[in-house]
């Protein structure tokens with residue numbers, strides 16, 4: 580059996596282990612320490628935000644953002660429907676009610692038109708949401724200008740789920756810096772990793788200070804253990820922050836490699852598209868810069884002589900190549916079956932026809948050849 584080609588595997592640089600060794604040598608093996616502070620500083624610079632709190636995960640960052648915005652039982656929160664479940668789960672942690680918003684076709688992210696109708700309806704019903712969570716899917720920025728403008732009209736804060744979009748930007752403004760809060764993830768499959776980790780970003784110093792307080796069990800300032808708030812154990816370890824420092828140093832290289840993957844796939848498929856197929860991509864609108872975390876294609880069988888994304892995925896599977904359908908929209912998930920949603924058919928279609936291709940920044944020439952050989956076989960069969 581050929582070795583496995585992963586969708587997106589960790590890609591460690593040169594300095595990570597030096598920082599980890601430094602943590603060991605100085606005995607800073609705790610959810611605080613010099614690497615945590617330095618990593619936060621570096622994240623602020625990278626994302627052009629004033630304040631960052633390094634946390635255990637993107638999920639915990641989203642959870643704290645909701646808590647800081649005062650989201651409580653039976654409040655509503657608007658969330659992009661097509662996303663990873665971690666965007667929506669923290670809404671449920673708070674006992675709040677998610678309302679799912681469909682996507683537009685350009686970026687595949689939250690549709691500003693639907694967002695406006697959902698907000699208008701909520702206003703008529705006298706119950707505006709406590710927050711709006713757009714997502715930058717696969718690194719492609721959502722239409723933040725429009726989303727922020729509409730959110731402002733209704734005075735609802737935006738939590739920007741930039742878990743997949745570190746290194747992406749709109750007109751050179753980094754993803755993660757648009758909302759009241761920005762959320763990053765450093766899970767093992769993301770563009771850079773700390774094995775597991777996340778961060779909460781904001782311009783608001785007080786909010787980030789509060790996030791750090793809540794993330795370390797909400798201890799009041801007293802020599803004994805005293806608590807006036809419910810706390811969480813959400814702070815990033817100094818060891819992992821060391822990995823994060825090294826990974827941030829190579830972020831630009833990782834983005835370049837992933838963008839190069841996208842170009843290679845695009846060039847490969849153009850050969851078939853010129854021969855009567857029609858494989859589609861997530862394209863960057865003017866001024867948009869995607870980190871191209873994952874290269875995704877849309878395979879509509881009607882325009883591709885019967886080829887479906889499942890045909891490709893299963894053929895890959897026999898060759899030990901990992902590919903995955905796009906995120907299954909939250910409004911289709913059994914766990915959110917009773918949730919309200921505002922739909923236009925776009926995310927259903929994306930899920931039906933969408934496939935994420937192997938996209939690691941460490942893909943080798945040999946691996947690309949195996950992927951293209953496998954695809955060649957499929958296209959030849961359906962030609």
Ligand SMILES: *Cc1c(COP(=O)(O)O)cnc(C)c1O
Pocket residue numbers: 635636637638639662663665666714740742743763764765766775776777
């Ligand atoms: C990965 C991811 C998260 C969660 O991040 P974790 O660090 O895994 O908790 C949230 N939202 C999106 C869109 C993600 O892809």
